[in-house]
Amino acid sequence: MKNFLFVFSLLFTFSAFSQNEGKREAExxxxxxxxxxxxxxxxxxxxxxxxxxxxxxxxxxxxxxxxxxxxxxxxxxxxxxxxxxPQFGGWCAYAMGDSGEKVEINPQTFKIINEKLYLFYNAYFSNTLKSWNKDQANLKSKADSNWKKTIK
Structure with missing residues (x-):
């Protein structure tokens, strides 16, 4: 019986890990x-x-x-x-905080906050890092919440 429980728990662990990998890859x-x-x-x-x-x-x-x-x-x-x-799966931090949307980024537009990497959209005269800086605390809180809903 112990062997069965060990094998079952091992399979369950790998299954859960595999599902997490797939979810991350998809999101x-x-x-x-x-x-x-x-x-x-x-x-x-x-x-x-x-x-x-x-x-x-x-x-x-x-x-x-x-x-x-x-x-x-x-x-x-x-x-x-x-x-x-990167935070939020590498999507634009501003967009994740503003609307919960997954928006492309410019990898050269970034900010390190509390030892975490945040990336931003920056094209066509729109640099979302500038908007993020105006309301960072509020946007970061909303982005954290929106990302948790996306990745769960």
């Missing part, structure tokens, strides 16, 4: 299955700027694949992936 902002349009998530923190990653230098965390510009950044990511992942 995250991915381009050809790559997050942040191929930009290195660690570079935002370590280099202080958006740096394009290399397709031959990747890591996958819970179904979402990231590119890295250098091996050291990949190592940082592997040690603590949740620290470097």
């Amino acid at each position: 995250f902002n991915l381009e050809k299955k790559i997050a942040i349009q191929g930009y290195d998530p660690v570079a935002y923190f370590k280099q202080g700027k958006a740096v394009k990653g290399k397709s031959e230098l990747t890591a996958t965390y819970e179904g979402v694949t990231y590119n890295f510009s250098m091996p050291a950044n990949k190592e940082y990511f592997l040690k603590n992936p949740s620290k470097y992942e």
Whole structure:
């Protein structure tokens, strides 16, 4: 009986993990299955700027694949992936807070807040980071709530 319960709990764990991976892959902002349009998530923190990653230098965390510009950044990511992942699945933070919509981003328009990466839409004379900065506390709270509803 113990063996049966062990095998059952193991299968249940893998099943739940697999469902979480599928949900993340379906809800995250991915381009050809790559997050942040191929930009290195660690570079935002370590280099202080958006740096394009290399397709031959990747890591996958819970179904979402990231590119890295250098091996050291990949190592940082592997040690603590949740620290470097963008908020709201890589969608525009402003749009997530304003309306709960998943809106594309410009990977070069970002902000680090409390050691978390936020990305923003910036095209056609519309830079949502500027609007975010005017009401950050309110928009962040709403975005957190909207994302929890999306990802559950």
